């Protein structure tokens with residue numbers, strides 16, 4: 001594996017010849033991508049083109065879907081995520097995920113954030129207090145809700161709930177954060193807060209975001225991949241993809257001619 005490792009130097013996650021089938025449906029077709037560390041990578045493309053499927057493969061969420069068949073290589077820091085010795089739970093600790101709809105657990109704000117660390121064996125109250133405070137601060141939520149730590153998370157606004165979900169992800173100290181349309185259910189102010197937060201978090205984490213919002217991709221992403229019919233048509237610096245796309249299909253999509 002040493003030869004492969006050296007070629008992965010620049011990327012946090014390397015995807016090579018990844019194919020995925022849902023039963024007979026060929027949803028990802030020989031996709032290749034190098035996801036760079038401490039950058040925001042956006043996946044764009046019309047509905048049903050495979051963005052979420054690709055994203056979920058990166059932390060083996062597809063393990064839960066019946067009838068899925070995967071071929072190809074996905075490696076995190078040079079290690080095959082489908083390798084024999086890999087524990088999917090530990091993989092998901094390293095590669096956390098935030099979904100489209102904020103999905104806090106029906107429990108207090110505190111317990112939501114402490115949930116992951118507790119599962120991973122942290123019982124000490126002082127240590128948990130520290131983790132909860134640090135995670136909420138990192139998710140730019142602490143000041144707004146520090147007096148409501150023991151109230152139900154379901155009482156927070158949608159935007160606050162989504163930042164809580166980000167805090168919950170941060171609490172287990174991931175290296176990569178995957179976000180599947182994290183702002184599509186939010187108002188513009190909450191959206192802008194999450195975007196600012198992601199720009200801040202990329203200094204410590206590698207971030208991958210699926211978005212239907214072109215402005216959002218161009219505002220926050222360093223790199224953009226354009227998906228179409230299960231293929232990655234074009235990938236590169238966001239500025240270049242939006243200003244000088246090389247493929248006519250990318251150009252048609254970003255200029256709103258289809259999709």
Ligand SMILES: Nc1ncnc2c1ncn2[C@@H]1O[C@H](COP(=O)(O)OP(=O)(O)OP(=O)(O)O)[C@@H](O)[C@H]1O
Pocket residue numbers: 022025027045046047048049050051052053054065
């Ligand atoms: N669990 C599943 N079983 C069967 N087919 C699926 C499953 N999940 C997704 N698909 C199909 O795979 C293709 C890719 O879906 P996917 O959700 O990855 O697209 P997407 O680009 O994320 O779409 P959207 O932007 O609408 O969320 C679609 O044709 C979809 O119907």
